[in-house]
Amino acid sequence: MSLHDHDPDNTHIAPGDDPLTEGKVWEDPHHEHDHDHHHVIPFWPMFNTFIALLGLTVVTVWASGIPVSEFWHLFIALFIAVIKAALVCGYFMHLKYDKPLNSIVLLSSIFGVILFIGFSMLDLNARGWDDHRVRGEIHTGGRLELRAGSLPPFERGGDPRPKAPMNIVDLARQHAEQLHANEHAAEAHSEHQADDQAESHTGNDHSNDPAAPDQNNHSDPAPESDPPA
Amino acid sequence: MTAASTNDAAHADANLKPHERYVHGHHWRSAADEFEGGKFGMWLFLSTELLLFSGFFCAYFVFRMLYPENWHTASAYYLNWKIGFANTIVLLLSSWTVVMSIRAAQLGRRNEILAWLGITQLCALFFLVVKLGWEYWPKIQKSELPGANFNYAPHALNTTPADPAAADIIASAGSAAITPASHSSITLIDHANIALANHADTAATIIPVAAGGGDHGHFTPGPHDQIFLSVYWVATATHGVHVLVGIIVFALAMWKAYKFHFGPKNYLFLENAGLYWHVVDIIWIFLFPLLYLV
Numbered sequence: 385m386s387l388h389d390h391d392p393d394n395t396h397i398a399p400g401d402d403p404l405t406e407g408k409v410w411e412d413p414h415h416e417h418d419h420d421h422h423h424v425i426p427f428w429p430m431f432n433t434f435i436a437l438l439g440l441t442v443v444t445v446w447a448s449g450i451p452v453s454e455f456w457h458l459f460i461a462l463f464i465a466v467i468k469a470a471l472v473c474g475y476f477m478h479l480k481y482d483k484p485l486n487s488i489v490l491l492s493s494i495f496g497v498i499l500f501i502g503f504s505m506l507d508l509n510a511r512g513w514d515d516h517r518v519r520g521e522i523h524t525g526g527r528l529e530l531r532a533g534s535l536p537p538f539e540r541g542g543d544p545r546p547k548a549p550m551n552i553v554d555l556a557r558q559h560a561e562q563l564h565a566n567e568h569a570a571e572a573h574s575e576h577q578a579d580d581q582a583e584s585h586t587g588n589d590h591s592n593d594p595a596a597p598d599q600n601n602h603s604d605p606a607p608e609s610d611p612p613a
Numbered sequence: 614m615t616a617a618s619t620n621d622a623a624h625a626d627a628n629l630k631p632h633e634r635y636v637h638g639h640h641w642r643s644a645a646d647e648f649e650g651g652k653f654g655m656w657l658f659l660s661t662e663l664l665l666f667s668g669f670f671c672a673y674f675v676f677r678m679l680y681p682e683n684w685h686t687a688s689a690y691y692l693n694w695k696i697g698f699a700n701t702i703v704l705l706l707s708s709w710t711v712v713m714s715i716r717a718a719q720l721g722r723r724n725e726i727l728a729w730l731g732i733t734q735l736c737a738l739f740f741l742v743v744k745l746g747w748e749y750w751p752k753i754q755k756s757e758l759p760g761a762n763f764n765y766a767p768h769a770l771n772t773t774p775a776d777p778a779a780a781d782i783i784a785s786a787g788s789a790a791i792t793p794a795s796h797s798s799i800t801l802i803d804h805a806n807i808a809l810a811n812h813a814d815t816a817a818t819i820i821p822v823a824a825g826g827g828d829h830g831h832f833t834p835g836p837h838d839q840i841f842l843s844v845y846w847v848a849t850a851t852h853g854v855h856v857l858v859g860i861i862v863f864a865l866a867m868w869k870a871y872k873f874h875f876g877p878k879n880y881l882f883l884e885n886a887g888l889y890w891h892v893v894d895i896i897w898i899f900l901f902p903l904l905y906l907v
Contacts, residue, residue, distance in 0.1 A: 425716040434709040441701050441901075445694065448906035454685060461902035469895045476712050477891045483649070486656045493660030497667040504671050508678055553678045560682035 423481055433475040440468050509553055632876030648881050655885040659892045662855075666896050669848040673903060676844060680837035687841040688904060691757060696747050697905035700740050701897060707736035708894040711887040718870075718880035726870040726883070730863055733890070737860045744853055752842075759843040845904055852900060855893045862886045 444464040448457060474480045479487050641647040677684045714729035752758065866886050869875060875883055 424719045425712060427713075427716065430709060430712050430716070434705065437705045437708075438702065441698070441705065444902050445698060445906060448694075448902065454681070454907070457907040458903075461907045462899075465899045465902055468898045472708065472891050472895050472898070476708050476894075477888055482652075485653060489653070489656045489660050490663075493663045496660075496664055497670075500664070500667050501671045501674060504675055505678070508675060556679055557681055563682045 423478075425478065429475060433471050437468055437471060440464050440471075630873040630876070632874055632879045635874075635876070635879045644878055648884075651881045652884060652888070655888050659888060662892055662896075666848070666851070669844065669851065670899065670903075673844050673848070676837075676840045680840060683837055684841055685907065687838040688907070691752070691838065691842060692748075692845070692905050694905040696743060697901045700743055701901045703736045703739050703743075704894045704897050707733045707740075708891055710736070711890050714870075715880060715883055715887050718875040718883050719877055721877045723870060723873060723875070726875055727867060730867045730870065734860060734863055734867070737856055737863070740856055741853065741860070744849070744856075748849075757842055759839075759846040848900055849904070852893065852896055855896070859886075859890050859893055862889065 444461055447460045447464065452460075473490065479490065637644040637647040641650065710729045710732045714726045714733065717723075717725035717729055863886060866875075866883050869882060
């Protein structure tokens, strides 16, 4: 146990003196093998990072109000959040000053996160089978008759199953746009109707409503009870 | 063992502060190795924390893609971005003060450690008080809860329908939903929406009087708000528990600092507490825009 005989902190053993440490760099070169002087966190880079994080927070709030599509709102918000997270990791968690091992751990974890979320997104985007719509909702999980095996199974080279015209994500998006349009139409209609009522008190006239979304007129209120055909 | 006797001698010296008496564990080559090894272990733990929260983010994106029609409006209706903004600022500030407390430890300034950690604690408490008092409690009162407890009948019933038929529709839907025979997965608002959708001209006349926590009162509640709120509750509550744990950890750190346990050579506990706190901060950096803004 020659290592610990003289100095428990191993401070006075030069790399060449110790057969175990010879040829290996155990210490951060900035430490110069002096344990009394850890790297001291500098003040100004940390303060500047803090100010930058505050600024980016304001930017992300501002950016949520600019008139772009939902996709770009999401993209901008995530982009700014990634920059902020990188600043926190690099400076506050001093990965910038650390040995690369901790960064490798972080990056492998982020790789896992990307696999996790990315493959879920891929899966969702690949689900083109189901254009089932019940009660104005997207009914996921495939067609019941396909699950029951009443249709011929998947064959290599030829796909006998009927394809929906689009995947369920696009379908949902289209549905949302339609609902949005319907809402606007219904708003305009109800204002018009309110004016009518104020003038003549004719009551409710449901007969000629152009805003009624036809997909909501589904008669079956409990789709979960559908028997698998 | 000479080393052991050296340790004993150092421990026996009552004139020294705890951090001056400190010797690294005998299974470590040096104090630096002990420090780096302990920090590495913390990083491994933090990588699992990221994976834990990535599940919530995955749920967020999947449900957002499946139900885009009122995801954004649900966010604006139920959440007030100003509250989230204030909490973001406070968490960023606390992250910086943690960094400064570690700097104070590296410089051997014990009182500064206590001061910076005190500010951190105040920020964390502010975060939790705002979260519980201004977000969770009003939501609990309005039954804007996840799962089967979700029910925003008070909103629908406190409306001022221009069309009296709409009030009847909502009332009948409500009574249908609370009968035991009704399907458990169909909530009151589902009934109300089905009923209103079948009389679509009245749907637009529902104007919520008491808007949700959000400042965009003109958004009306929709049938998929329940999913948004479930994601909101699970993600923010898990994050809130992490904040609570952080408060406990920093209370311990303050006690250790008070007892002179942190010195330029020995501040591993503080370092790891800081790393943990920064990850809590990073999670919130992603939660804030996704839940409150976009």
